[in-house]
Amino acid sequence: MLGRLARWLRILGYDVAYESSISDDDLISRSLHERRVILTMDRELSQRESAKNCLLIKSDDYREQLKHVINHYNIDCKSFIFSRCFICNELLDYIEKEKIEGKVPPYVYSTHNEFDFCPQCHRVYWSGTHRGKILDKLDEILRVSLQ
Helix, strand or coil, X not given: CCHHHHHHXXXXXXXXXXXXXXXXXXXXXXXXXXXXXXXXXXXXXXXXXXXXXXXXXXXXXXXXXXXXXXXXXXXXXXXXXXXXXXXXXXXXXXXXXXXXXXXXXXXXXXXXXXEEECCCCCCEEECCHHHHHHHHHHHHHHHHHCC
């Protein structure tokens, strides 16, 4: 239920582990072992003594969820943006343009010079129109949160 929130936090550059199906005990154990915060919509989980670092998310809307997390933890939304793979959470590496020829559409290859590469899932990222749309959406979400 928080998959979209996880993706947005990754877009902002934060290390987010997400599993759609995990037992409460395993989730708590993992969070303690890996020193992670638990974000959950499960009120019972959030009230467990062993879930020490847990934030209850009350909204079903990913924008409200993101605002809640950003405001609660005073998250820096700009310093690490676009530094992680949206899908697998791995930190991105810069890759020379010549090394990705044939791995991106020809138009993208001819019109862009800087690319990032996910060493885990091998996705290639570039600063296209999608980044502008993401930034616009983030600005809209943050603007609403200040009202």
